[in-house]
Amino acid sequence: MSGSTYYVPEQSKWPILASIALGLLAYGAAMTLTSMSADRDSIGPWVLGTGFLVIFYVIFGWFKDQIREEAEGLHSDQLDGSYRQGMLWFIFSEVMFFAAFFGALFYVRTFSVPWLGGEGEKGVANMLWEGFTATWPLLQTPDMKQFPGAQNIIDPWHLPLVNTILLISSSVTVTFAHHALKENKRRALEAWLAATILLAVVFLYFQAVEYHEAYTELGLTLQAGIYGATFFMLTGFHGFHVMLGTTMLFVMLLRCFDGAFSPEKHFAFEAVSWYWHFVDVVWVGLFIFVYIL
Amino acid sequence: MATVDVDLPHVKDDDPHHHGPAKGLGRWLFTTNHKDIGSMYLIFSLCMFMIGGIMALIIRAELFQPGLQLVEPNFFNQMTTMHGLIMVFGAVMPAFVGLANWMIPMQIGAPDMALPRMNNWSFWILPFAFLILLSSLFMPGGAPNFGWTFYAPLSTTYAPESVTFFIFGVHIMGASSIMGAINIIATILNMRAPGMTLMKMPMFTWTWLITAFLLIAVMPVLAGVVTMMLMDIHFGTSFFNAAGGGDPVLFQHVFWFFGHPEVYIMILPAFGIISEIIPTFARKRLFGYSSMVYAVASIALLSFVVWAHHMFTVGMPLVGEVFFMFATMLIAVPTGVKVFNWVATMFRGSMTFETPMLFAIAFVVLFTIGGFSGLMLAIAPADFQYHDTYFVVAHFHYVLVPGAIFSIMAAAYYWLPKWTGHQLNETMGKVHFWLSFVGVNITFFPMHFVGLAGMPRRIPDYALQFADFNSMASVGAFIFGFSQLVFIYNIIQNVRVGEKATAQVWEGAHGLEWTVPSPAPYHTFSTPPKVD
Numbered sequence: 001m002s003g004s005t006y007y008v009p010e011q012s013k014w015p016i017l018a019s020i021a022l023g024l025l026a027y028g029a030a031m032t033l034t035s036m037s038a039d040r041d042s043i044g045p046w047v048l049g050t051g052f053l054v055i056f057y058v059i060f061g062w063f064k065d066q067i068r069e070e071a072e073g074l075h076s077d078q079l080d081g082s083y084r085q086g087m088l089w090f091i092f093s094e095v096m097f098f099a100a101f102f103g104a105l106f107y108v109r110t111f112s113v114p115w116l117g118g119e120g121e122k123g124v125a126n127m128l129w130e131g132f133t134a135t136w137p138l139l140q141t142p143d144m145k146q147f148p149g150a151q152n153i154i155d156p157w158h159l160p161l162v163n164t165i166l167l168i169s170s171s172v173t174v175t176f177a178h179h180a181l182k183e184n185k186r187r188a189l190e191a192w193l194a195a196t197i198l199l200a201v202v203f204l205y206f207q208a209v210e211y212h213e214a215y216t217e218l219g220l221t222l223q224a225g226i227y228g229a230t231f232f233m234l235t236g237f238h239g240f241h242v243m244l245g246t247t248m249l250f251v252m253l254l255r256c257f258d259g260a261f262s263p264e265k266h267f268a269f270e271a272v273s274w275y276w277h278f279v280d281v282v283w284v285g286l287f288i289f290v291y292i293l
Numbered sequence: 294m295a296t297v298d299v300d301l302p303h304v305k306d307d308d309p310h311h312h313g314p315a316k317g318l319g320r321w322l323f324t325t326n327h328k329d330i331g332s333m334y335l336i337f338s339l340c341m342f343m344i345g346g347i348m349a350l351i352i353r354a355e356l357f358q359p360g361l362q363l364v365e366p367n368f369f370n371q372m373t374t375m376h377g378l379i380m381v382f383g384a385v386m387p388a389f390v391g392l393a394n395w396m397i398p399m400q401i402g403a404p405d406m407a408l409p410r411m412n413n414w415s416f417w418i419l420p421f422a423f424l425i426l427l428s429s430l431f432m433p434g435g436a437p438n439f440g441w442t443f444y445a446p447l448s449t450t451y452a453p454e455s456v457t458f459f460i461f462g463v464h465i466m467g468a469s470s471i472m473g474a475i476n477i478i479a480t481i482l483n484m485r486a487p488g489m490t491l492m493k494m495p496m497f498t499w500t501w502l503i504t505a506f507l508l509i510a511v512m513p514v515l516a517g518v519v520t521m522m523l524m525d526i527h528f529g530t531s532f533f534n535a536a537g538g539g540d541p542v543l544f545q546h547v548f549w550f551f552g553h554p555e556v557y558i559m560i561l562p563a564f565g566i567i568s569e570i571i572p573t574f575a576r577k578r579l580f581g582y583s584s585m586v587y588a589v590a591s592i593a594l595l596s597f598v599v600w601a602h603h604m605f606t607v608g609m610p611l612v613g614e615v616f617f618m619f620a621t622m623l624i625a626v627p628t629g630v631k632v633f634n635w636v637a638t639m640f641r642g643s644m645t646f647e648t649p650m651l652f653a654i655a656f657v658v659l660f661t662i663g664g665f666s667g668l669m670l671a672i673a674p675a676d677f678q679y680h681d682t683y684f685v686v687a688h689f690h691y692v693l694v695p696g697a698i699f700s701i702m703a704a705a706y707y708w709l710p711k712w713t714g715h716q717l718n719e720t721m722g723k724v725h726f727w728l729s730f731v732g733v734n735i736t737f738f739p740m741h742f743v744g745l746a747g748m749p750r751r752i753p754d755y756a757l758q759f760a761d762f763n764s765m766a767s768v769g770a771f772i773f774g775f776s777q778l779v780f781i782y783n784i785i786q787n788v789r790v791g792e793k794a795t796a797q798v799w800e801g802a803h804g805l806e807w808t809v810p811s812p813a814p815y816h817t818f819s820t821p822p823k824v825d
Contacts (some may be wrong), residue, residue, distance in 0.1 A: 006403070006405075006818065006819055006820065007404075008325060008326075008405045008816070008820070009325050009409050009410055010406050011315060011319070011323040011324060012323055012325065012410050012413070013322075013323050014410065014414075015323075015410050015411070015413035015414035015417060016322045016323060016413070016414075016417050018414050019414060019417035019418045019420075019421055020421070022418055022421060022465045022468065023418075023421030023422075023424070023425070023465070024463060025461075025465075026421070026422070026425055026458075026461035026462060026465045027425055027458070027461070030425070030457040030458040030460070030461045031459055033457050033523070033527045034454050034457045034458075036527070037526070037527050038454070049522065060340055062410075066549070074320030078483065078484070079319050079407075080770075081483045082407035082408055082479045082480075082483050082484070083408075084462045085407065085475075085478065085479035085482055085483050086407070086408055086411070086475050086476075086479050089474075089475045089478055089479070089509050090475060091477070092509055092510070093509045093510075093512070093513045094469050094513065096509070096510050096511070096513040096514055097513035097514070097516060097517055099513075099514065099517075100514040100516075100517025100518060100521075100547055100550075101517055101521075101656040102511065103514075103546075103547060103550070104517075104521065104532060104547060107546060108538060108540060108543060110541060111540070112535070112538070112539065112540035112542070112543060113538050116535060116538065120610070121611070122608055122609075122610065125535070128535060129536075141531070141536065141537050141538050142535060142536050142537070142538060143536035143537065146534075146536050146537065147529075147531050147534075147536055147538075149539030151483045173647075178674055180688055220522070221528050222528050222529055223528075223529035223530070223531075223537075224537075225531055225537035225539075226531050226532070226537050226538035226539045226551055227538070228530070229524065229530035229531055229537070229539065232530075233520075233521070233524065233530070
């Protein structure tokens with residue numbers, strides 16, 4: 001259809017199924033966690049599992065329809081613009097999600113921990129745990145029984161530095177892949193995309209090694225006070241996003257093998273690469289504010 | 294707003310791709326039509342308004358007299374919490390999204406929303422989210438009872454088990470809001486008809502563009518804060534526990550960083566609606582269109598730097614108190630611009646007072662009262678007296694009930710003929726208006742007095758000297774509550790019967806939506822209309 005008339009996608013069963021899936025996931029997750037913390041059995045895991053099955057079915061089916069309709073030439077340029085807007089604002093919402101956790105980190109470092117240590121205008125808080133001194137990284141928590149602080153923290157100049165180099169390189173390689181796609185060099189596209197995925201997988205592997213070391217050797221856990229809490233939530237959510245991005249890159253690679261994308265029209269690829277750059281930028285923030293400073 | 298002259302050669306459409314609505318239940322479950330989805334949002338919102346309203350009446354019935362008569366204190370707390378959550382997330386926000394769905398594509402000459410399937414998804418998440426939330430009423434320990442602001446540690450260490458269900462419910466309704474907002478922003482930025490420049494857009498569309506931006510910016514922060522709660526409850530983190538170096542006050546900062554823009558999310562579209570209705574019934578163009586746009590944008594930007602005025606008494610450094618006090622007062626300037634413009638639009642207009650206009654004028658007056666009490670609350674030293682009293686309750690109910698809710702009712706009366714094709718029953722509309730107007734003021738005005746005299750909010754019992762004003766407020770609440778039955782009856786009657794409405798419906802109405810027939814065809818525009 002040309003740009004002169006409007007295109008409205010026809011009815012679809014996927015949105016309602018996706019809503020059912022989200023309902024099952026939310027209810028199942030809540031049941032599972034509630035019963036887990038209360039130490040009793042529940043059907044929560046089954047509900048949660050069903051939710052995952054339905055959502056995976058939806059993801060496959062919805063994208064399949066989408067790719068078919070695109071191949072049939074149903075998508076107008078205007079719809080392409082809407083997709084771009086959609087992805088852009090979605091990434092902005094992700095930025096704000098991370099902002100909440102970065103904000104929490106900055107707040108405790110600038111205000112609450114120094115106040116607990118008796119510094120600053122609200123230093124009177126020190127009366128709660130007299131003798132507590134504020135340090136960052138916070139290894140001595142106010143109540144070491146409830147929240148045993150870590151013995152040590154991750155050295156930023158080993159694995160995290162390597163990971164920084166890996167992720168930044170992967171941002172470069174994905175850009176090379178994009179240029180190859182625009183010049184219709186399919187072999188180069190596939191090679192650079194595969195290289196990006198390889199870098200991402202190695203990153204994830206190192207991240208797993210680092211977590212293992214933190215838990216087994218450093219005593220750095222989720223329960224290790226606010227340092228552990230912010231460290232794992234920030235790096236954990238980032239790692240989860242890297243996993244998601246890697247999966248998306250992998251799907252793009254499979255679609256490349258399948259002959260998808262033309263030098264002019266390849267928004268799916270572009271969207272994934274935008275997402276990948278976003279994940280990369282978040283990591284730079286993490287490397288600076290969580291690991292180094 | 295600039296004049297919109299429209300040339301509509303293609304209203305009739307014989308493209309086989311554009312068919313009428315599908316048959317049966319499938320139409321609603323699988324729809325990609327913005328009008329169907331808009332209607333579902335509006336009906337959902339009305340249902341939630343009734344459920345939340347019943348909870349409000351339970352609260353007012355208990356407070357009719359001092360002492361404990363009807364409910365247990367814990368159940369009373371569940372009622373205040375659920376009433377707040379349901380009204381904010383279930384009634385007001387979905388109503389505005391429903392109006393956006395119906396009106397924005399028609400106002401900008403688009404065929405539909407930018408991402409119609411995601412649109413359906415955003416709606417259908419809501420019933421599931423609210424089933425989860427409402428089901429918590431029947432769980433051991435009862436529903437969330439920590440207030441709609443769910444401050445830690447009340448909502449973490451001391452929360453009932455159902456808090457986890459609440460958290461996941463908030464997660465998915467947040468996903469719904471974000472998707473809805475992305476859709477609206479993409480529609481406005483990408484789907485405008487040729488010639489519909491940004492500064493020609495109707496005010497309702499403008500306010501929604503800015504609201505959508507606020508939603509995308511702050512709903513993820515809400516997701517973040519409930520995630521921190523979840524981790525504190527189930528995984529031993531110490532975000533809100535000072536024993537591990539965290540801080541319960543951190544919760545309040547993150548929550549209100551979401552919460553303050555959130556309250557503007559509930560009022561900016563109302564500004565848009567009022568800016569549509571007043572010019573129509575004053576038969577004049579909106580006074581100061583561009584200043585209206587800039588005022589809404591300034592209010593939205595300022596909303597990001599005023600959040601801590603909700604927590605003046607929590608123990609912030611002095612410089613924080615002073616900064617947040619002055620930043621908050623600054624908001625009075627753009628808001629004043631808006632009120633001035635509405636009044637100036639009416640000045641020397643040929644005014645008539647149909648039901649939508651009555652609600653709109655009541656909005657201007659009563660919202661301004663709410664704005665003034667907000668200004669009082671913004672004064673940090675005075676807030677130490679008002680904080681957590683009924684004065685706060687009076688303030689935010691004045692901006693939300695005769696503010697947001699009245700604007701939604703005004704919008705419903707204003708646009709219903711366009712949706713259903715039937716002229717309104719004016720008599721019933723006016724009965725509804727006057728009952729609501731009187732009911733709202735009897736309910737909420739006395740709360741200012743008891744609040745200033747020191748009556749705390751969220752308490753099922755109170756000292757004897759507050760008895761008279763409280764029984765008055767309860768009577769008002771029941772008048773307001775039951776008068777909504779007139780509204781519902783009027784809507785149902787309007788859908789079923791009524792005099793045929795013309796395309797323009799109201800004599801003074803201008804804009805693209807009034808150029809298409811009433812009821813608007815299932816697919817409004819199949820080719821872009823030309824806007825000069």
